[in-house]
Amino acid sequence: MTLKLAIITPGGDAPGMNAAIRAVVRASLKEGWEVFGVYRGYQGLIEKDIKQLTHRSVSGIIHLGGTILKSSRCQEIKTEQGLKKAVSTLKELNIDYLVVIGGDGSIKAAEKISKYLPVICIPASIDNDVYGTDETIGFDTAIDTAVEAIDKIRDTATSFERVFVVEVMGREHGFLALSVAVASGAEVVIIPEIKYNLDKIAKKIKQDKQKGKSSEIIIFAEGAGNVEEFALKLETKTGIPTRVSSLGYIQRGGSPSARSRILASLFGEYAVKLIKERQKNKVVVIQNNKIYHLDVKTVIANEKQIDSHLLSILESLG
16 A cells, blocks of 8 residues: 655754654655655645655755754644644645654644644654653764864863853753763753752862862753853852853754764664554654654653763762
């Protein structure tokens, strides 16, 4: 039976999305199915911005950052009217499955669509905040990008004997910040999940200074508060020059790492396998280096927790 698939990459982009698109398209075409790309995320789905994809459509994209299908922030999909428009578009084209490549918010919207049409979700987000999976596509690349920048910042921090507070992405969760902190050898991490104690941090920095430490790096997740206010208060308490460096959107861009490309290829191929088995409304995940799947309802009903062991490692080594 010939199936019709649509692929969409809504929400924030992540390095490796193109590798996932490529994997889904090529594995699907091998099965003799038709594949369509939805451009500009859920907004494009509502506005019927859809084109058929071929082998050539995904040629030479595995190394590219971002998403060839583009994306957008779509508030309309959160409304009943917007949802009906999206579903109407899919049914008008006789789409059998919608493959959603995105993060937590994208999967929540996909769950609503799943009430009308089968969906398969592939977690792709630099935030790594999707429940049930150890890693999301793009997370590894974002860590590498941030660490490379922080290594350079530390050179200046050491030269001027300053404290640098480096702001990384993470509006609601600190998964990226924590991993970046461990990988960069940072002394402190500030994340939304844990209320920080400014006096305790200031005391540690002053003690480090007395021991001869010439610089300090603090990783600050953007959702943990106002980074400028934090830095100003810290400088006042320690008397040590404190500067802020916000890495911003460079964390979402760039060529995906080999790990992100491989994970994307594994997720994409597995998504097609699920469709071949006529599985419905699943999220592809990886746990303990094994690829399998969870129900989309299970994923959106639970919240991923911060790795307490990784946090204790940072506290011990930092």
